[in-house]
Amino acid sequence: MDEIKEQNVNLQNPQGQNQGGGGKRRRRKKRKGGGGQNGQNAQNQQAQQVVEQAAQQERAKPQPQQQKQKQKQKQNKQADDGRKDTYAYVLDGNLYINLTNKCSNGCDFCVRNERASYYGHYLWLRHGEPTVDKVIAAVKQLGDLSQFKEVVFCGFGEPTYKVAEMVELCDYFHEKGLKTRLNTNGQGNLINKRDIVPEIKGKIDFVNVSLNASCAEKYQKICRSQFKEMGFDALVEFAKICRRNGVKCRFSIVDCIGEEEVEACKKLAESVKVPLYIRKYITDS
Ligand code: SF4
Structure with a gap:
């Protein structure tokens, strides 16, 4: 758990610079906001899922070329059946x-x-x-x-x-x-x-x-x-x-x-x- 917290800190301060007292304050703030960070992650995941779902739906939609092909196949079949x-x-x-x-x-x-x-x-x-x-x-x-x-x-x-x-x-x-x-x-x-x-x-x-x-x-x-x-x-x-x-x-x-x-x-x-x-x-x- 500590490791995770430490990682969170490092993510906020990628350079890992020692910033003295001010840094400590910021670190405390960030630790306080640890729950907020988790919440943020959950929100991000949710947002990502929404984006993926939308992309999937888009992919599932027939593309214009496919639509044309399907229509042609249907027309050919109708012509064959009627022939x-x-x-x-x-x-x-x-x-x-x-x-x-x-x-x-x-x-x-x-x-x-x-x-x-x-x-x-x-x-x-x-x-x-x-x-x-x-x-x-x-x-x-x-x-x-x-x-x-x-x-x-x-x-x-x-x-x-x-x-x-x-x-x-x-x-x-x-x-x-x-x-x-x-x-x-x-x-x-x-x-x-x-x-x-x-x-x-x-x-x-x-x-x-x-x-x-x-x-x-x-x-x-x-x-x-x-x-x-x-x-x-x-x-x-x-x-x-x-x-x-x-x-x-x-x-x-x-x-x-x-x-x-x-x-x-x-x-x-x-x-x-x-x-x-x-x-x-x-x-x-
Ligand atoms: S229709 Fe004529 S060419 Fe076709 S398989 Fe029969 S024998 Fe062979």
Whole structure:
């Protein structure tokens, strides 16, 4: 306790100068005011708490920048909620049909990983997969069908999950004089647990199977099929069955997988007598 008192004194007289009798008087005064000092400290603490509380409240208030961001997020969400699902869209003069968001793969390079849209088309289906009627209604809104080069079943998912709808739609498009193409990961027979080639024969005019790699191990590393390495074997088999059944078919790869891998893919395609299409790697705009 004495120590504390002494410190108080020293605080009042930081230089610690001996100031004779006058100093003694002052010291006595200050000792007298010891209780006042404690009171002062308590007041100071209180004042500090008030200042801190005020600062906390200020910090808790949304800042103008944060407010703007929150408002934008809210607006985006409202726009997303109000947005109609895209069942049909136009790209490069072709009519594309988006039947499902299901896929047996989880490809590293899939555009779905990073975005909700593809060339400005929002392809996540928020209100469920479309019926044939809904697709036809969406197609009708795109104007005269004769403007399109072909109809392509390709969206944010693997179209062979919806093989029945696809086949029915092919009849509709054929009636309108349009050719049909299926862009697939080639795992439709595993997905449907049956050979679907007889079903698509005469309905799909052209099948493009994404090969992506030269062997099952490499394929699985980048495409992560739920069927594991069977996924790759199944896609090669699917292309072979298409060819054997007279369904026009090709494999496709992108040119950025490395020269050695491109060569290996060429060899594989030749060995099963399925043409290989090597396309330029293009990123979405
Ligand atoms: S197969 Fe196609 S839709 Fe499925 S994950 Fe791969 S790139 Fe995406």
